[in-house]
Amino acid sequence: MLILAIIMALLVTAALFLYAKVQSQRQDINKLQHSLQEMDEQAKLIVRTDIELNKTQEELDKKVTGLYALQRISRAISTTLEDHQIFKMVEANHLEELGFEKTLVFLYDEKQAAFGPYLHRNYSEEELKDITVKVNQDKDFYLGLIHSQKSISSISLKGTDKINEINRIFKSIYTIMSPILPKEGSRGFLFAGTEDPEISPNEGDTEFITILANQLSAALDNSRLFEKTWRAQHDLERKVEERTRELRSLLEEVKVISKRKTDFISSVSHELRTPLTSIKGYASILLAGKLGNVPEEIKERLEKINRHSDELTHMVNDLLDISRIESGKIAMKQEAQDLSSLIKIVIDLLSVQLKDKDITTSIDIKPEASTVIADRSQLERVFINILGNAIKFTPAKGKISVSAKKSQDMVQVDISDTGCGIPAGEQEKIFDEFYRIDNPINESVKGTGLGLALVKHIVEAHGGKIWAKSSPGAGSTFSFTLPQKN
C-alpha cells in the first residue's frame, strides 16, 4: 500500500511537474507568438514606410530622368534653326524616358484654316491621317487649348467625356496636351501619350511636357527670327551685288566714253594742227613782206593771227600730249634725275618773270630725296607748269619755295607760294581739263586750262600722285610724289 501510495505521490508530482512545464512552454509559445505578431506588425510598418520611400524614389528618378531628357532635347533643338528640323530633333527615346511612347505636334495654318502634323512618333501614316481629320473636325477645341495657354491632361480632365474622346482619337490611355505658343507664326500643340497601363503619370509629367512645349515655342521663335535676319541680310547682299554690277557697268561705259573722248581729241588735234601750220605759215609769209609791203594795220592783225596760232598750237599740243599719255602712247623714260639741278634750270628758265614781279625763291631738297626716277623732259614740264602758275598768281614781292622730302618709298615735292590761294571747293577741280578758277587774275591772263591736267597725267604716268592745299589769301602748296626706284 505504502509503495502504491509512494508511486501515486510520485505520479502526481510528475504530473504536476509536467503540467507546470507544459504551462511554462505554453507561456513561452504565447510569448513567441506575441513576439512574432509584434514582429509582423513592425514588418507591416516597414513595408508601408518602404512604399512611401519607393514612391518618392520613383518620382525622384522620374524627375531626374525627365530633366536629363529635357536637357538633351533642349540641346538637340538648339542646334537647328529650321522649323521642321526642330521637331525632328525631338527623338522618340527622349520622350519615352519621360514615359510617353506616343508623340504628336500639330501647328495651325491660318491661311488653310487647318491643323497640320509636324511631328509624329509611334503612329502609322494611316493613323496620322485619321487623327489629323478628327483634330480638324473639332478644331475649335484645339484652338481653345492654344488660346487658353494652359496644358490639359488625363488628370485635369479626369472622368470627362472629352478626355475619353481625346484618348480614343489619339489611341492613348493617358494623355497630356500642351500649347506651343511662338510669338510669331503658326501656333499649335504638343501631344504626349502612352498606351502602357504600367505607367502611372502624375502632375510632374504635365510640367515636363509644358516645359518641352515652351522650349519648342522658343526654338520656333529663334528659327523665325533667324529666318527674318537671314532674309534681310540676303536682301542687302543682293542689293549690294546689284548696285556693284550697275556701277561696274557704268565704269565700263565711262571707260568707253573716256577712250572715245581721247580718240576724238587726238584725231581733232591732228586735224587742227595741219590747217594751223598753214595759217601760221601764210601769216609769217605775209608778215615777212614776201608778197609785198603790208600796211601797219594789217601787220598788227597778222601778228595777232600769228600769236593766236601759237597759242592754239600750244593748246593742241597739250591736248595731244594728254590724250597720248591717257592712251599710253607716250612711254615715260625711267631715268634717275637730280631734283636740285632740274629745279634750278627751270627757275633759271623762268627768271625773267620772277624778276618782273620781284618774287624770291627758295629750294630745300633733303639729301635722301635728291634723286627721283622720271622722264626729264616731262618732269621739266611739270615744274614749268606749277612754277609758272605760282608766278602768275603770286603778287609782286611774293615768295615761292620748292622743297623735297622722302615719304615712304616716294619723294614728295612741295611747291608753295604766297599767292591768292584756291577756294576749298575748287582744289580738286583745278586738275580737270579746261577748268579755270573764276578769279580776276585768270580773267586778265590767258590760259588753256590744260596745264594742271597735263601735269596730273604726267605725275600719274610716273606712278605718283598730285594734290593741292590752299586757303584763299594764304597762298597754295602743290604737292606731288615721284618714285625713287624703278
Next chain:
Amino acid sequence: MSIYAGIGFSKEKDLILATQESLRQARMQLGSARANLIMVFASGELSVPGILKIISTTFPQIPIIGCSSSSIITPSDILKHGVIIALLSLPDDIFFNTACIAHSENKTSLAIGEELGKKLLYAFQDMRRVLSIVFSDALVKDDAGFLMGLQEKLGIIFPLLGVSVVENPVYKQNQIYYNQSIIGNAACGILLGGRLDFTLSTKHGWKPLGKPRYVTKSSGNILHEIDGQPAAKIYEEYLATNIPKLKTELKRLSSLYPIGIHLPQENLYLLRNAQEIIENGALVMHGNIPEGSTIRFMISTKDTCLEAAREAAREVKNGLHSGKADFILILDSVWRSLILGNQAKKELEIIKEELGSDIPMLGLYTAGEHAASITSNFRSKMHFHSQSITILALNAIEKTRWQQKNN
C-alpha cells in the same frame, strides 16, 4: 578550341540599317571564325521578318534563334529600342540542334513540351547532351506542363534553361524568332551537347519580412488562401489598402513586394508576383505556388538587388573551370527595372566587373526563367524564377579534360 562569338548591336530605327550595323560589328568581332549559330534579340518595333531575312541572306543556312523583348542587353548598355545579334562559332565537337513549335489550341502544354523535346533530340542520338535553352511565350501559362513535356523527352534531371519571353505592353506581343520566321504563341530552343561546359546562376535580392505563412489552398498559379484567409488579404494587411485600390496597382506593388516560397533544402525563396485578384480574394500568380508551401512577404532595395547580381556573377565565375567564359547570356527580369529605376544599367557594370568586360555577352529582359537554382552542371530540381537575374556562361571544355571525362 574555344567557342567564338561576335556581338553586334544597333539603336538605329531603320530595320535595314540596324541589322546591317549589328551584323557588321558582329562579323568584325568574330574575325576569321565561321559562324554556325545565330542568336537575335530585338525590341518590339524591330521585330519584323525582314530582320531575319537580312541575317539569313548574309549567313545562309545558319540556324537562327531568338525572341523579342521590352529591352535588350548589349555589352555596353540596356536598350529599349534596338537589335542585338550574336554570331556564334561552336567547335566541331560541340553539337547542337535547334527546333521550334507553334502553339495549337488542340494540344496541351505537356504535348507541346514533348513535341519540342522530341524535335530537339532529333539527330542527337547517343551524343552527350549538356544543356537546352528554350524561349517560350504564351505557353508559359501552363509552364509546369510545358516543362514536364520537355523533361519527359530530354530527361527529368536534364539541365534546362527556359526563358519566358516578356510581352511588350505597347506592342501587345511577344515573338519567337526561328530561322527566317517570326512566330507568335510559340517556343523555340536549342539543345547543346559534346565538349561543352556551362555555369549558370540565378539570384533575385529580395529578403523575407514578417512572419512565415502557409498556403492553405492553391491550384497551379492560383493562390486561393493563406493561413485559411483569402490570399489577397496579405497585401491588404501589409500595404494598408483595400481590394479596389489594390486591383489598380497590384502588378506594380506585387513586383516590389512579391511572395517568396521557402525552399528549406536549397535555402532560398522563389519569388511569385501577383498578376490579378479574382473572386473570393484569390490571387493569380506569375508561376505556380504549391499548396502547403511556407511563404513570406518579400522586400528588397536597390542595393540588395545589385548585390544579387554580383552574387550571381561571382557564382558563375567560381563555376568556370578555365576561369573565363567564352560567351555569356544574361536574362534579366523586366520587373527588376521597376525597383532599380535608373540604376538598372549598374547590373551590367557589375557583371562586367566580375566576369570581365571583354567577354562577348548579350541578353534581354524576360518575364522569368525556368532553371535549377544550383549552378554548374546542375542535376537538381528546376524551378520557375521570377524577378531574378540569370547569368549563363558557356565554355568549350579543354581537350585534355574532355578526353579524361570521356575515358
